[in-house]
Amino acid sequence: MKDRKPSSIKVSIRESGLRATPARIATLELLMESPTPLTHAEVSAELDGRGVDKATVFRNLNDLVGAGLLRRAELGDHVWRFEAIKDDGHDSSSHPHFVCIDCGHVSCVDQKKLTAYIERMSNTIGEVTEVLLRGHCNDCST
Numbered sequence: 001m002k003d004r005k006p007s008s009i010k011v012s013i014r015e016s017g018l019r020a021t022p023a024r025i026a027t028l029e030l031l032m033e034s035p036t037p038l039t040h041a042e043v044s045a046e047l048d049g050r051g052v053d054k055a056t057v058f059r060n061l062n063d064l065v066g067a068g069l070l071r072r073a074e075l076g077d078h079v080w081r082f083e084a085i086k087d088d089g090h091d092s093s094s095h096p097h098f099v100c101i102d103c104g105h106v107s108c109v110d111q112k113k114l115t116a117y118i119e120r121m122s123n124t125i126g127e128v129t130e131v132l133l134r135g136h137c138n139d140c141s142t
């Protein structure tokens with residue numbers, strides 16, 4: 001993200017063809033600031049205090065995915081997680097995620113070489129939509 005000001009979030013939403021409602025801005029802002037992908041429940045819990053109900057959160061998440069501002073990932077536990085697609089030109093395809101099988105914590109694996117390798121793999125074996133690493137996070141393995 002070059003610019004984290006809410007006004008630039010508003011612009012991104014408008015440029016994607018959606019109306020920049022306060023709820024959408026809050027949703028996108030939350031996900032842009034989050035270091036990890038968030039579930040619908042987590043986003044709802046966060047925005048509840050701002051008067052955005054669960055159904056609105058759900059609709060907005062899907063709208064933002066459709067508009068190409070968010071990415072949706074299912075990491076083997078049948079729960080959709082959402083994350084902002086960062087505007088650095090190299091993040092249009094999915095990056096790997098690490099999921100701890102003990103506590104369920106999800107981390108983004110921002111490893112450029114690995115991401116580039118996956119992109120090349122996509123050209124030979126088919127479109128890779130999700131790469132998942134599972135194991136025990138540092139907190140759980142000690």
Ligand SMILES: [Zn+2]
Binds near residue numbers: 103136139
């Ligand atoms: Zn863990």
Ligand SMILES: [Zn+2]
Binds near residue numbers: 083096097108
């Ligand atoms: Zn991620």
